[in-house]
Amino acid sequence: MRRSNIDFLFRMAWRDSRSSRRRLLLFSISISLGVAALISIGLFRASLAQAIDDQARSLLGADLVVESSRPFTPAQEEMLRSLGEAQAREVRFRTMALFPISGGTRLVSVRALGGNFPFYGKMETAPSSAAQTFRNGGEAVPEESLLFQFRSQAGDPMKIGDVTFKIAGALTKMPGEASPAASFAPRVYIPLQNLAQTNLLRPGSLARYLNFVKFAPGIDVASEVARLGPQIEKAGLEYDTVAKRKKDLGEALDNLYRFLNLVGFISLLLGAVGVASAIQAHLQQKMRTAAILRCLGAAGRTTVLVYLLQAMAMGLIGVLAGAVIGLVTHRLLPGTMQKFIPFQLPTAIAWTPVWGGMATGLAVCILFALPPLLRFRRVSPLLALRASVDETVASGWRDPTTWLVYFFIATGLAAFAISQAEAWVDGLFVAGGLAVAIGVLVGIARLLIFLVRKLLPQRWSFVFRQGLANLYRPNNRTLLLTLSLGLGTFLLLTTYLTRDVLLTQFRSIDANNQPNIFLFDIQPDQTRAVAELVRQQQLPVIQEAPIVTMRLIEVKGRKSSDLLKDPQRKAPEWELEREYRSTYRAELSETERMTAGKWVGHFDYNPGDTVPVSVEQEIAKDLGLTIGDTLVFDVQGMTIKARVASLREVDWKRFQTNFFMVFPTGVLEKAPTFNVLVSRVPTPAASARLQNAAVAKFPNVSALDLTSVIQTVDSILTKVALVIRIMSLFAVGTGLVVLGSTIWSGRYQRLKESVLLRTLGASRAQIWKILGAEYLFLGLLASATGIALALGASWALAVFTFKLGYTPSFLPIIAAGLIVTALTVAVGLLTSYGVGSAPPLAILREEE
């Protein structure tokens, strides 16, 4: 193309935009929120990666952590002494803490700390001096939330086991740990030298023994860990390193990132569809201009290029605005996310995600603008000659260029999804899923639109019929608007409903006369006395179970450590690494059902025998176990060989003691054991009475009641839901912007219609009512579509993912319907401002 022709294209595009620049600007905002979502999420991810890199050492607080579930043996101690330059010790276990002033008790996670840990990062407390003073002995540093719960403050007493500590201050941050991880049992730091006096740790007690190591400066951590690793494993210990922690954290955050990005991408897609529809509306009004240009000798390509330039300019402005919003959101988002993240997020801006988001936004915008633009090539020049020529342009199904564009759109979307996924199959699956979801949404929206039209009573007043008829006007955007507003509603509501389903499940346990309190860490010699205490409080002893901790060291003849290194294995890491808390008994419990093999209730064990055990069927499937397969357990230093005698289905939803591995009686009786007792308390007061009495008499016994579980689950779900909701707001926001710009684009047509109606005698109030009815129907259609899909999705999540019964709560559904409809009506009427009151003569004259 000659330079002069290119000049003409730019001049024409600029001149032609004169009358519609404000409208075009509004269109460009459609894409902005999607771009903003992508950019803010990208920036968030970049800050996380940056933070993980910068503060990697404080993820662990040390270069290396060596761990054991038993006290270190003299041989291990000797090996440990040879490691690194500086060392610190910690013993972690759960127990009950008593706050004597309020009389409250709560399950806490005690961290008995000795040495100068953390070596990297800082233990943050209020007052800051507490982080040091407690190490001198006699003082404790409980987590802030705990002090808040019991209205305690620095200086107050706090009893753990047999020792009453003085509270030195509140713990606000500790390297390597995010607060939700500790929510079940808030952390309390005590000095290691006071641990023995608490009299809490006995043989068989569940505790973790940690040894923190700091290497001498200048030592390469990776090679040092590689050198020491085999030595540590040989001594029967586990270890954790900064690199490993970084990887785990990165994986967990990547999943969150992927989900958020998907939501962001959906917002962008909605925006892009909005832009496409805006371009179409814009082109509709430029038909005559195009026809005149064609009469004057412009080629089809020339007219397309003129409007493509406008679309690109629109896209660019939208993308720039999106980048600004994205950067602002990035400033706000970390505040919300900080609670999930065990370190400070940097505020510096990484520009790669900004450019990436802008490029994606612009590409999506142009790709989606192309189909209507390509149709524009076929505008007939005859249109200039007479007004009666059909203004619609053939859809172009036979046009190979249009198909090529559709192909690029589909490929682009799939490529984006694949780039976000771990494996390309997953990406394709997501892209396919997205297509199905949008397809279902379109289907539901179409069905609703069809039904409303079909079932609309003819007796309705003119105002309502006219309002509804507006939704079916030629070139209407009803489907697009229903889709974008509906999708936002769907995302928002699904998070609400799913959270509700989970909480209802826990609450229903409480309501159904089922067990709701656990007493655990009961020593064998305390079993009877604790049961007696429970009965004295007029409470039932529903279940008692002995628990023996063990590790799985061999599966079907292969060592767990070898399996862990095998990339082909199907079993997740935790199943091979975890500490199994197994029980032994002669009968099945009421939450279990045999699915295969034969139940063996008793076995007379002699060292070297192969013990018949019962395995929970899901974990058996993961580990690839069938009846007759062999397992080897390390039961606290003793090796026991076992054979899968039966498989069991377990109802995990019941708040009871359930086990992956159940041994027959006659095998584990002599192993270090602790017991669990399950009861039901009728009221929170009864729960508090029982817990206080148990702590007073048996300081080592801990209690966990359902109420605190519900609170914890609720607080985690609320935080996660908040993040999802913020992202969903981008989708809803996009829907509202598309709504506003669509109404604006059809404004002239509406003005003409309203003038005509007023000429025929309609009052202003009637015009407003017609408009109000239109947006009311639109809001109802959109929210109904979103609600229908949200119900389906939350039902599927409940039934298939969480395996729970499904009873949706109506309040959020009604609230979602009302809010979305109200917003739609508000935005609709706002952008229609002036339509009902424009002077008819001005419009008629303008039309000339």
Place this chain on the structure above:
Amino acid sequence: MNSFPILNVHALTKSYPTGAGPLTVLHDISFSLAQGATCSILGPSGSGKTTLLGLAAGLDLPTSGAVLLNGIALAEISEDERARVRNEHVGFVFQNFQLIPTLTALENVTVPMELRGDRSARTLALDLLQRVGLGERGDHYPAQLSGGEQQRVALARAFINRPKILFADEPTGNLDAETSQTVIEVMLELNRNAGTALVLVTHDPDVAHLTERTIRLRNGEMVE
């Protein structure tokens, strides 16, 4: 002057498919027009005048028959090539002016030249606007001009590429008698000065009398 006619219409028929079978709006029309000649197409509403003009100017394709414009068979070339033919040889004047509302009067006049990549059009456009009596109104938008003024801008635009033929579709249909008179005079004067052939669609016999030849249409057929 070349010997072949600028416009040669041969056995032109145009039908549209309808639910009740094809509807023929033009039937077997043939005529030719010499270079620089003037001719009017006269007939009542619905007689097929505008359809004939559209076919003759290559804005639409006939069901059968042929149109040769400046010796080029319009049905045998692509739409983009027809657009080029229009740009190089044809000028248009419409009943409802068809100025591009977002362009000023001057910009509207320069569009055909700019489409060719010719940026020298401004002086010529100003000159043409001067000749139609709108020298001072070049910066005004169509909405700021009266009907007669808009039609004069359209005339200036039609003549800027020195077309060999000008198609005018009821150019005075939306104007009062006095303004109509001015517009017709301007058109004929430009025809005389530039040697542009003129095809004028009208339903006004008085206007038709001003051209050298009149083709009468009734129900899609020539009744000359």
